[in-house]
Structures are given as structure tokens and as C-alpha cells.
Amino acid sequence: MQTYSFTTQEILDTLSEGGVKPSAQRIAILRYLMENRIHPTVDEIFKALQPTNPTLSRTTVYNTLRLLAAACIIRCIETGGGDGARWDYSQHDHAHFLCASCGKVTDIDYNDASPSFVIPPKGYIVHSTDVIFKGLCPLCSEAV
Ligand SMILES: [Zn+2]
Ligand SMILES: [Zn+2]
Known part of the structure; x- marks a missing residue:
């Protein structure tokens, strides 16, 4: 699979293009989506980031994803499957x-x-x- 890596500045630029105020957790969540093109669920993102972001909550992940999707930075894919929506960063x-x-x-x-x-x-x-x-x-x- 193709691998991606982004600088913090590139992630900050992407947030500001969408008019989203940066925070450490927003940067971490967007970085995860930009670098892991696996269409993860909320749960997968939470489990991947929680060890390095102990204060992160599932609700914050979910709210941040909604915010990024509303800003057209990421897309929500409603699969109708039992494990919920998938999230996708794509240009x-x-x-x-x-x-x-x-x-x-x-x-x-x-x-x-x-x-x-x-x-x-x-x-x-x-x-x-x-x-x-x-x-x-x-x-x-x-x-x-
Ligand atoms: Zn298969
Ligand atoms: Zn996709």
C-alpha cells in the first residue's frame, strides 16, 4: 500500500484552508486520516490515537470528524454496515x-x-x- 507522510505545517495549512481552528487533537486526527488511507471507523481512529493522546475521548474523535467533514476536508462514507461510517481524507x-x-x-x-x-x-x-x-x-x- 502507498504510504504518506505530512509535516505539521502541511496539516495546519489543510485545516486553515477549510477554516478549521487547529488544536493538538484535531491535528492528530487529521494526520492519522491523511497518512492512513484505510477508510477507518471512529473506533479504529480512537484506538490508534489514544495511546499517544491519553486525554482523547471517542466523542472528541467523532465531533472532530464531523467538523472536518463539514469543512470538506474529509468525507464520511455511510456504508450501512454494522461497524458504522468510514472516514476518508481524499483530494x-x-x-x-x-x-x-x-x-x-x-x-x-x-x-x-x-x-x-x-x-x-x-x-x-x-x-x-x-x-x-x-x-x-x-x-x-x-x-x-
Ligand atoms: Zn474482502
Ligand atoms: Zn476513499
Whole structure:
């Protein structure tokens, strides 16, 4: 998997572009999402950050994610799965594939997925498109 690393200044710039006031916990949460492109749940983010941020609470993680999503810095992916929404830092529009077996969420480029097969009627203005494919990933479909 591709690895990412960002300086604190880059994370501060990203927050300020979205008009979000920085705090140590916001920086830690955004850094985690920018560097770990695994579409984590609130719980996964909390468990990863809690050891180095002992004062961090699940509620703070959740509220920060909502704030970052409202600022269009990250996206919330409602998978409808039992483990709740996934969170994604991404600078480009893309679709997702949710594997029903391993639960992994994979990025799919629109070029390959062509979501343009659904076009809203005249008069509707599209701000964003969320496409989630559900099924089996290549690894899991081989195991069947
Ligand atoms: Zn799978
Ligand atoms: Zn994604």
C-alpha cells in the first residue's frame, strides 16, 4: 500500500484552508486520516490515537470528524454496515467498494467505475456523488 507522510505545517495549512481552528487533537486526527488511507471507523481512529493522546475521548474523535467533514476536508462514507461510517481524507472524487466478507473499503477511480450511468434530471445541481459498490473483493471472491 502507498504510504504518506505530512509535516505539521502541511496539516495546519489543510485545516486553515477549510477554516478549521487547529488544536493538538484535531491535528492528530487529521494526520492519522491523511497518512492512513484505510477508510477507518471512529473506533479504529480512537484506538490508534489514544495511546499517544491519553486525554482523547471517542466523542472528541467523532465531533472532530464531523467538523472536518463539514469543512470538506474529509468525507464520511455511510456504508450501512454494522461497524458504522468510514472516514476518508481524499483530494479527488472517487467511488468505493465495500467487501461484505472482509469489510475492507477500496478506492475505485471513476474512470473505471463510470458513475455517469446515473444522471440527475435537468434542474438539479450536483455538488458531489457518492458511489458505494458492495460485494466481494478479489481476495475474498477467490476464497469462495
Ligand atoms: Zn474482502
Ligand atoms: Zn476513499
